[in-house]
Amino acid sequence: MTLLSPDPRGLLTGARYLAELDDGRELYLDGQRVPNPAEHPAFRPAAEELGRLLDLQHLPEHRELLTFKDPDTGLRLARAYQPPTTLEELRVQRRSAEFWHAEALGQQGRSPAFMASIAVGVHDFRHQLASADPRFGANAEAWYRHCAQNDLVLSHALGDPQIDRSANPLDDPDLALRVLSENEHGIVVRGAKQLTTLAPLAHEVLVYLSASFTQGRAEQFVVWFALPLNTPGLITLAREPLGTAAWGHGHPLGARYDEQDAMLFFDDVLVPWDRVFLLRDAGLARRGLARINAWSAYVGHIRYRERLRTLLATATLLAESIGVSQFRNIQEDLGRLAGYAELTEYFLDAAENRGALTDAGLFAPGDTFASRVWSAEVAGDAVDIVRRIGASGLLMQPSPGDLANPRLRPHLERYMRGRETDVELKSRLFRLAWELTGDGFGQRQDLYEYVHRGDLARNRINVFHRYDQSATRARLLALLDPATSVQEARA
Template sequence: MTILDASARTGRGLLTGDRYREELADGRELYLDGERITDPARHPAFRPAVDTLADLLDLQHEPEHQDLLTYKDPGTGLRLARAYQPPRTLEELRLQRRSAEFWHAAAFGQHGRSPAFMASIAVGVHDFRHQLDRARPGFGANADAWYRHCATNDLVLSHALGDPQIDRSTDPVDDPDLALRVLKENDVGIVVRGAKQLTTLAPLAHEVLVYLSASFTQRRGEQFVVWFALPLNTPGLVTLCREPLGAEAWGHAHPLGARYDEQDAMLFFDDVLVPWDRVFLLRDGALARTGLARINAWSAYIGHVRYRERLRTLLATATLVAESIGVDGFRNIQEDLGRLASYAELTEIFLDAAEARATLTDGGLLAPGDTAASRVWSAEVADGAVDVLRRIGASGLLMQPTEKDLAHPRLRPFLDRYMRGKDIDAERKSRLLRLAWELVGDGFGQRQHLYELVHRGDLARNRINLFKRYDQSEVRHRLEKLVSGPFPEASETAATSPAGPPEERP
C-alpha cells in the first residue's frame, strides 16, 4: 500500500476553516518581497484571503447547505466536498454546477481558482486513469490514489502548467532551462528541475498538480513531458509570490482584493524528487495532449459557472452606478447594460448546452459537452464586459473619499454637498464607486481582467483549433455539388421558376 492509498483510507473528511489555517503552516518554502513566510494564514498579506476561504469551507458543515455542498462517499462513508464527486448521471453533474454556483455567488465570481475548480480537475485525472495505465502500468493506479487522497482529505489544490517567459523564440531542447524537465529516474522516483508560472492559489493550497499547457509542441524532447502532483512543502520546491493586490494603503479599503486575491506564484523546482506513486504520465507527448482536454472537461464547465457570476456582478454594479449618478434612463446606457445582460444570459445558455451535450467517458463518468467555442467567446467579450462599467463610472471611479475622509468633520459637509448622488448619500455612493474601481481599475481589477484574457489559453490558438476540428463536411459537400457544374443563366432560372416568367406574374 502506498502513502497515498493509506491517506485515502484514513482521510479526515471535510475541511473546517480552522483546520485549513493550521495545515498551511506546513514548513513550505514560501517567499514574499524577500521574506520567507512561515505561516500564510497569519501573515497580513494573506490572512484576509485565507479567512475568506476558511469561511466558505465552514459552510460545508452547516446543515442547510450540507446536501448541496457535500455528498456521502459510498466507499469510505465520509462526507466529501460535492466538487470531488465523480458525476455519473445528469443529476450529479447538475448538482456539481449548483454547488459551484453557491460558492461563486458568495465570492462574486472573483475566485477563478476556487477549490471547486481544482477539485474538478482531480476528478478529470481520476477519469483518465485507464488511459494513463495503458501507457505505463501503475500510473493509472497512482492517479486514482492521488484523487482519493485529495477527496477524502478535502485538499485545496493548485495547478502549474505554463513555462517561464525567458525566450519563447528558442526551443527548450536547445536551452533546457526554458521548461521543467526530468533530470533522471531512480528506484525512488524522478528528479525534476525548472520552473512553472503562473501558479494561481499556490501559496494558499495544500498541493500542486503539474502538467503541460496547450502550448506544448511536438518538437520538445521527451524529458519535458511529465505529469505529477506534490505537496507544496516538498523539499526543493520554492514558491515566490507576486505583490499582494488587496493590501490597504493610505486608508483606501479594498474589500474585494483583500478577500479574493488568490495570489499567483512562480514555482522553482530545485532538483525535486517526485516519488513514483505521485507520477501519472512520463515521456508520452501524444497522451499528454489528449489528456489535457479530458482532465479539464469538468473544470471548463465549472469555469463557466464562475464567469457567469462575474458577469452578473459587473452588470449589477454597473446598474447601481448608473442609478447613483442618474444616467440609468439614458438610451445609450441602457443599451450598454443590455449588452452586459446578454453576456450573462449567454453564459447560462452555454452551461445548459454543455449539460444537454454531456457524454459518457471511457472512465464511466458523465462529462459536459465540448465548451471550446464558449471559452473562445468568453475571452472575446471580456474587454467589452469591463468597458461597460468603466465607461458608465467614468472619472467618478477615480476620485472617491475614504472612510476617514467621510469621518472628518471639516471634509464631511463638502462631501455631503458635492459628492452625493441621485437618491444616494455620499457615504454609500463612495463605497459603491470604490467597489466598481476594484472591479475594473485598480491592481486587483486589472489582474482579474488579465486572468479572463489568458487563463483559457492563447485565444488565437484556441480559434485555430476550433476551426480545425469543426465539422464542415455536410455543408461543404452541398456547396461543392452546387459549384461542380455551370450555373444556369438568369433567363433560364426565371423560366423554370415556380412563379413563372416575370411577364406572367400578377
C-alpha cells in the same frame, strides 16, 4: 516512499485549513520567507475567506448541496469531488458550484470547487494513463481519493517561464520543466512553472502538460505529477499582493479574493513514483489535456457567469446612483452586459445537453470550446462598460478618513453625494467599481479572463479546425459543379 495520507480526514473546516497552511513550505514574498501564510497580512484575509467558505459545508442547510457521502469511507466529502455518473449528478455539481461562486462574487478563478473538478478529470482518465503504465493509472486513482477524502485545496501549474519563447528547450533546457533522472524512489525534476494561481494558499499542486513542448524529441519535458507545496526543494515565489486593508473600504474584494499568483521553482525535486501520472508520452498528454479539464471548463464557466453578474449589478448601481440609468446609451450598455450574462446560461445548458458518458463511466459535459473563445473576447468589453458608466467618478472618491473629517464632511455631503444616495454609500460603491475594473486587483482579474483559457489566437484556430463544414462545403461544391449547372439550366 509515499506522500499519500493513509488516514482520510473528510471535510475541511476553516480552522483546520488555516492550521494546515503552517506546514513548513518554502514561500517567499518580496524577498522574505513567509513561515506561515495564514498569519501573514498579505495572505491572511484571503485565507480566512477561504476558511469561511469551507465552513459553509458544515451548516445543515447546505449539507446536501455542498457535500455527499463517500461510499468507500462513509465520510461526508465536498460535492465538487463527486464524480458525476448521470446528467442529474452533473446538474447537482452545477448548483453546488453556483453556490460557491455566488458567495465569492465570481472572483475566485482557482476556487477549491474548480480544482476539485480537475482531480475528478484525473480520476476519469486513469484507465488511459494505465495503458501507458499500470502504475500511473493506479497513482491517479490513489491521488484523487487522497485529495477528495481530505478535502484538499489544490493549485495547478501549466505554463513555462517566459524566457525566450522563440527558442527550443532542447537548446536551452531552462525553458521548460524537465526530468533530470530516475531512480528507485522516483523522478528528479528541475525547472520552473508559471502562473500557479493560489499556490501560496493551497495544499498541493498538480503539474501537467505544457502544450508547447510535445513535438519530436522534446518529450523529455512532458510529465504529469502532483506534490504537496511543502515538498523539499520546491520554492514558491508569490507576486506583490493586490488586496490591502490600508485604506479602509477601498479594497473589499482584493482583501478577500486576491488568490495570489506564483512562480514555482523546482530545485532538483524528487517526485516519488506514486505521485507520477504520465511520463514522456506526448500523444497521451495531448489527448488527456482536454479530457481532464472537461469538468473544470464547465465549472469555470459557472464562475465567469457570476463575475458577469457582479459587473452587471455594479454597473446598474453606479448608473442609478448618479441618475443616468434611464439614459438610452446607458441602458444599451447595460443590455449588452446583461446579454453576456445570459449567454453564459446558454453555454452551460449546451454543455449539459451535449454531455455523454466517458469510457470510465462518468458523465462529462459536452465540448463548448467556442464559448471559451467568446468569453475571452467579451471580457474586456464587460469591464469597459462599468468604466464608462462610472467615468471620472471612479478616480475620485473620499476615503474613510475624509468622511470622518468635520471640516470636509459638509462639502462631501453637498458635492459628492449621489441621486438619492448619501456620500458614504456612493463612495463605497464607486470604490468597489474601481477595484473591479481599475486598480491592481481589477486589472489582474481582467488579464486573468483574457489569458487563463490559453492563447486566444491558437484557440480561434482550433475552433476553425474543429468545426465540421463538410456538409455545407459539399452543397456549395455541388452548386459550383459545371455539370450541375448545365442540368439545372436544361430543367
